[in-house]
Amino acid sequence: xxxxxxxxxxxxxxxKLKTEKQxxxxxxxxxxxxxxxxxxxxxxxxxxxxxxxxxxxxxQYGTKDRLLLSVxxxxxxxxxxxxxxxxxxxxxxxxxxxFEQFLRNLLINxxxxxxENKEIFQVVVKEVIYxxxxxxxxxxxxxxxxxxxxxxxxxxxxxxxxLIHLPTERIFKMLFTVIGGFLVSRLLLMxxxxxxxxxxxxxxxxxxxxxxxxxxVE
Amino acid sequence: xxxxxxxxxxxxxxxKLKTEKQxxxxxxxxxxxxxxxxxxxxxxxxxxxxxxxxxxxxxQYGTKDRLLLSVxxxxxxxxxxxxxxxxxxxxxxxxxxxFEQFLRNLLINxxxxxxENKEIFQVVVKEVIYxxxxxxxxxxxxxxxxxxxxxxxxxxxxxxxxLIHLPTERIFKMLFTVIGGFLVSRLLLMxxxxxxxxxxxxxxxxxxxxxxxxxxVE
Amino acid sequence: xxxxxxxxxxxxxxxKLKTEKQxxxxxxxxxxxxxxxxxxxxxxxxxxxxxxxxxxxxxQYGTKDRLLLSVxxxxxxxxxxxxxxxxxxxxxxxxxxxFEQFLRNLLINxxxxxxENKEIFQVVVKEVIYxxxxxxxxxxxxxxxxxxxxxxxxxxxxxxxxLIHLPTERIFKMLFTVIGGFLVSRLLLMxxxxxxxxxxxxxxxxxxxxxxxxxxVE
Amino acid sequence: xxxxxxxxxxxxxxxKLKTEKQxxxxxxxxxxxxxxxxxxxxxxxxxxxxxxxxxxxxxQYGTKDRLLLSVxxxxxxxxxxxxxxxxxxxxxxxxxxxFEQFLRNLLINxxxxxxENKEIFQVVVKEVIYxxxxxxxxxxxxxxxxxxxxxxxxxxxxxxxxLIHLPTERIFKMLFTVIGGFLVSRLLLMxxxxxxxxxxxxxxxxxxxxxxxxxxVE
DNA sequence: GATGAATGAGATTTCATTCAT
DNA sequence: CATGAATGAAATCTCATTCAT
Numbered sequence: 001x002x003x004x005x006x007x008x009x010x011x012x013x014x015x016k017l018k019t020e021k022q023x024x025x026x027x028x029x030x031x032x033x034x035x036x037x038x039x040x041x042x043x044x045x046x047x048x049x050x051x052x053x054x055x056x057x058x059x060q061y062g063t064k065d066r067l068l069l070s071v072x073x074x075x076x077x078x079x080x081x082x083x084x085x086x087x088x089x090x091x092x093x094x095x096x097x098x099f100e101q102f103l104r105n106l107l108i109n110x111x112x113x114x115x116e117n118k119e120i121f122q123v124v125v126k127e128v129i130y131x132x133x134x135x136x137x138x139x140x141x142x143x144x145x146x147x148x149x150x151x152x153x154x155x156x157x158x159x160x161x162x163l164i165h166l167p168t169e170r171i172f173k174m175l176f177t178v179i180g181g182f183l184v185s186r187l188l189l190m191x192x193x194x195x196x197x198x199x200x201x202x203x204x205x206x207x208x209x210x211x212x213x214x215x216x217v218e
Numbered sequence: 219x220x221x222x223x224x225x226x227x228x229x230x231x232x233x234k235l236k237t238e239k240q241x242x243x244x245x246x247x248x249x250x251x252x253x254x255x256x257x258x259x260x261x262x263x264x265x266x267x268x269x270x271x272x273x274x275x276x277x278q279y280g281t282k283d284r285l286l287l288s289v290x291x292x293x294x295x296x297x298x299x300x301x302x303x304x305x306x307x308x309x310x311x312x313x314x315x316x317f318e319q320f321l322r323n324l325l326i327n328x329x330x331x332x333x334e335n336k337e338i339f340q341v342v343v344k345e346v347i348y349x350x351x352x353x354x355x356x357x358x359x360x361x362x363x364x365x366x367x368x369x370x371x372x373x374x375x376x377x378x379x380x381l382i383h384l385p386t387e388r389i390f391k392m393l394f395t396v397i398g399g400f401l402v403s404r405l406l407l408m409x410x411x412x413x414x415x416x417x418x419x420x421x422x423x424x425x426x427x428x429x430x431x432x433x434x435v436e
Numbered sequence: 437x438x439x440x441x442x443x444x445x446x447x448x449x450x451x452k453l454k455t456e457k458q459x460x461x462x463x464x465x466x467x468x469x470x471x472x473x474x475x476x477x478x479x480x481x482x483x484x485x486x487x488x489x490x491x492x493x494x495x496q497y498g499t500k501d502r503l504l505l506s507v508x509x510x511x512x513x514x515x516x517x518x519x520x521x522x523x524x525x526x527x528x529x530x531x532x533x534x535f536e537q538f539l540r541n542l543l544i545n546x547x548x549x550x551x552e553n554k555e556i557f558q559v560v561v562k563e564v565i566y567x568x569x570x571x572x573x574x575x576x577x578x579x580x581x582x583x584x585x586x587x588x589x590x591x592x593x594x595x596x597x598x599l600i601h602l603p604t605e606r607i608f609k610m611l612f613t614v615i616g617g618f619l620v621s622r623l624l625l626m627x628x629x630x631x632x633x634x635x636x637x638x639x640x641x642x643x644x645x646x647x648x649x650x651x652x653v654e
Numbered sequence: 655x656x657x658x659x660x661x662x663x664x665x666x667x668x669x670k671l672k673t674e675k676q677x678x679x680x681x682x683x684x685x686x687x688x689x690x691x692x693x694x695x696x697x698x699x700x701x702x703x704x705x706x707x708x709x710x711x712x713x714q715y716g717t718k719d720r721l722l723l724s725v726x727x728x729x730x731x732x733x734x735x736x737x738x739x740x741x742x743x744x745x746x747x748x749x750x751x752x753f754e755q756f757l758r759n760l761l762i763n764x765x766x767x768x769x770e771n772k773e774i775f776q777v778v779v780k781e782v783i784y785x786x787x788x789x790x791x792x793x794x795x796x797x798x799x800x801x802x803x804x805x806x807x808x809x810x811x812x813x814x815x816x817l818i819h820l821p822t823e824r825i826f827k828m829l830f831t832v833i834g835g836f837l838v839s840r841l842l843l844m845x846x847x848x849x850x851x852x853x854x855x856x857x858x859x860x861x862x863x864x865x866x867x868x869x870x871v872e
Numbered sequence: 873g874a875t876g877a878a879t880g881a882g883a884t885t886t887c888a889t890t891c892a893t
Numbered sequence: 894c895a896t897g898a899a900t901g902a903a904a905t906c907t908c909a910t911t912c913a914t
Contacts, residue, residue: 212427480888613857617838
C-alpha cells in the first residue's frame with residue numbers, strides 16, 4: 001500500500017475517459033468490494049462478473065491495491081469539498097438558521113450523499129476499519145479535513161447561545177460519534193436502502209436537546 | 219462458515235483445559251486477527267508468532283474458520299448473560315436509580331468490559347462488518363438478545379416519567395447508535411487504550427438531555 | 437526462435453528507410469536488451485521508453501523474437517566482412533608487417549569496433565551465452581566464418597618463422613581465448629567505456645611472447 | 655534481489671539436512687538454470703521435472719530469486735577458501751616450485767573443480783553476466799577475494815626473477831583474462847565435458863612464455 | 873499432543889500478442 | 894504508419910489443509 005496517499009489524492013486525474021469495459025470493471029469492483037470486502041474478492045471474480053479479461057485490471061491499475069485506491073480516492077476527494085461548499089452556502093444564505101435546522105440539513109444532506117454512494121461508502125468504511133495501512137493513511141486526512149469547516153460553524157452557534165458551552169473539540173467528538181454511528185449502523189449493519197425521515201428526525205432531536213444551551217431563549 | 223452458529227454457541231465447551239501451546243495459539247490468533255483482520259492473517263503467521271507448528275492449529279480446530287469461531291463465540295457467550303445479570307442486579311438493588319445513573323453505569327460497565335477485551339471486540343466488530351456470512355449469523359443474535367433485557371428497563375424509566383415518550387424501539391435504536399458509535403469509534407478508529415471519564419460523561423449528558431422527558435420534575 | 441538463421445541473415449534487408457519512431461524503437465531495444473537481457477525486458481517497457489506504442493513493435497517485427505534478431509543480425513553481418521576486408525588490406529598493403537604489429541592492429545581494430553558497438557556486442561554475447569537456441573544458431577556461423585580469414589594469415593606468419601610451430605587450429609584457439617576473454621571481460625564485466633592502450637599492449641606482449649617461435653631471429 | 659549478499663553468504667547455513675524431495679528440487683533447479691538460464695526456467699517446470707509440488711519451492715525458498723541464491727551462494731562460499739588453502743599448501747610444501755608448475759597446478763586444479771561443478775559454474779557465469787543486480791552483488795566479492803591470495807604468490811615469483819617486472823595488478827589482470835577466457839569458453843561455449851590436457855598445456859605455455867622475465871636464467 | 877514436510881487449488885501478476893480504429 | 898485497449902496463457906506466489914512421524 002502506497003505511503004503517499006495524500007499526494008495520490010491530490011495528483012490523480014480521475015476524469016480520464018473510460019471505455020465501456022473500464023466502466024463495467026470499476027463498477028463491478030465497487031460492488032464486490034462493498035459486498036464481500038476487498039480481501040475476500042478475487043480479481044478473477046471481478047473480471048468474470050464484469051465480463052472483462054483479468055489482464056485488463058492489471059493493465060489499467062497495475063495491482064489490486066491500486067484498483068482499491070482508484071475506487072476509494074475519487075470518493076474521498078469528492079466527499080469533503082462538497083461538504084464544505086454546499087453546507088456553508090446554506091448557512092451563509094440564511095444567516096439566522098437555527099442549530100436544529102443546520103443539523104437537520106447536515107444530516108439529510110450527508111445521508112443523501114451516502115445512500116447515493118452507498119457501495120463506495122461501505123468499501124471505504126470496511127477497509128478503513130479492516131486494513132491497518134489504509135487506516136493510517138486515511139484517518140489523519142479525515143480528522144484534519146472535517147474540523148476545518150465544522151469548528152467555525154459550531155463556534156458561531158456557541159456565540160449565538162444556542163449551543164452548550166463546552167470546548168468545540170468535545171462537541172465535535174460527540175457530533176462525530178452520533179452522526180458517524182448513525183450512518184455506519186444504518187448503511188453497514190442494517191443495510192438500509194433509504195434512511196427513513198423519522199429516524200433522522202429522532203437523531204436531530206436527540207442531538208439538539210442533548211447539546212442545547214439550557215439558558216437559551218428562542 | 220457454519221450454518222448453525224446458534225447451536226455451536228450453545229453446544230461448545232470452552233472450558234476445556236488448554237496446554238501452554240494452545241494458550242499461546244489462541245492468544246496469538248486473537249492478537250493478529252484484531253490487528254490485521256481474519257482474511258489478512260495466514261495460519262502460517264499465527265503458528266510462527268505463537269511459536270507453534272502449523273499442524274497444531276488444524277489438529278485443534280480443524281479449519282481456520284473454526285479457529286475464528288473459537289475466538290469469537292466464548293466472547294459472545296459471555297457478553298450478554300453478564301450484561302443482563304450485572305445490570306439488572308444494580309437496578310433491582312436500587313429501586314430508585316435515576317436514568318442518568320443507570321446510563322452512566324451501563325456505559326462505564328460496557329466500556330470497561332470492552333477495553334478489557336479490546337482485541338476480541340475488535341475481531342468481532344471487524345468480522346461482523348467485513349464478512350457477510352458472519353454478519354448474517356451474528357446480527358440476529360445480537361438484535362434478539364440485547365432488547366430482551368433493555369426494553370424492560372427502558373419501559374420502567376418511561377413509566378416513571380424520566381424518559382421521553384417515544385416507542386421503546388425508537389429509543390433503543392438511538393441508544394444503540396450512540397453507545398455503539400461511541401465504543402466502536404474509540405476502540406477501533408482511535409484505538410484508545412482507556413476511555414477517559416470525561417468522554418463518557420459527555421455522552422451520558424448528551425443522551426440524558428437528548429432523551430429527557432421535558433415535563434419531568436425531579 | 438527461427439530455425440533458419442543463416443537464410444535470414446542473408447535474406448534480410450536492413451537498409452530499409454526507418455521513420456523516427458522506428459529508429460527510437462530499435463535503439464531502445466538494443467539499450468534495454470544490453471542492460472537487462474532479452475528475457476528481462478518486456479515489450480511494454482521498450483515501447484514506453486522509446487515513446488512508442490506497443491502495437492508498433494508487432495506491426496514492424498511480428499514477434500519479440502524477431503525484434504531480437506533484427507538487433508543482432510545486422511551487427512553479425514557487418515562483423516566479419518569488415519574484419520576480413522580491412523584486416524587483409526592492411527596485411528597485403530604491407531607485405532612485411534610483423535606478427536606483433538598485425539596482432540596489435542587486430543586488437544586495436546576490434547576493440548574500437550566493439551566499443552563503438554558496445555551495446556549490441558553485449559546483447560549478442562549475453563544472448564549467445566544465455567539462450568540455447570540462439571547459441572546453436574550463431575556459434576557454428578562464428579566458427580566457420582572467423583577461421584576463414586585468420587588461418588591464412590596465421591599460416592603466413594608460421595611460414596615466415598615468426599610463430600610457434602603448432603597446428604594452426606590450436607594457435608587459433610589460444611588467440612580466440614585471449615582476445616575473446618579480453619574483450620568480453622572488459623566490455624561485459626568491467627563495462628569499460630574505452631579500453632586503455634596500456635591494457636591492449638600488455639595483451640599484445642603476452643600473446644607475442646607466448647606464441648613466439650624461439651628460434652626466430654628478427 | 656537482496657541488497658546484502660555478503661551478509662547472506664556469511665550467514666546462510668547450507669548444511670541443514672535436506673529431504674529427498676528437497677535434494678531433487680535443488681538438483682533440478684541447478685540443471686535447468688544451467689541449461690536454459692534462470693529467466694527462461696519456470697518454477698512450474700522445475701517442480702514438474704523434480705517430481706515435486708510447486709508449493710514446495712516457495713515453502714522452502716520463498717521466492718524464485720532466493721532459490722537462485724540458494725544455488726549460487728554455497729558454490730561461491732566453497733570456491734575461494736578451497737582455492738586459497740589448496741593452492742597455498744602446494745606452494746608452501748614445495749618451496750622451489752616453478753611458476754610454470756604453479757600455473758599448471760592452478761589451471762588443472764581449477765579446471766577440475768569447475769568441470770566437477772560444471773552446471774553451477776554455468777549458472778553463476780550466466781547470471782552474473784545476464785543479471786545486473788547479481789553482477790553488482792557478486793563481482794566486488796570476486797575482485798576482493800581472488801587477489802587476496804594471488805598477489806602474494808605472484809610477488810614471490812617476481813622476486814625470484816621468474817616473472818616479468820610489471821605491476822602485480824597488471825599481471826593479475828592478464829592471468830584473469832586468459833584463465834577466465836579459457837574456462838568460460840570451454841565450459842559455456844563449447845560445453846566440453848572434460849578439458850583436454852593438451853589445451854591446458856597450450857595455455858600454460860602461452861602464459862609462461864608470455865609472462866617470462868627474459869633475463870631469468872634457470 | 874505436536875511437528876513440519878508436502879500439497880494443490882487458487883490468487884495475483886506479467887507479458888507477448890491481436891485487433892479495431 | 895501508428896495507436897492503445899484488450900486478451901489469454903503462463904508465470905510467480907499464497908495459503909489452508911493433509912499426513913506420516
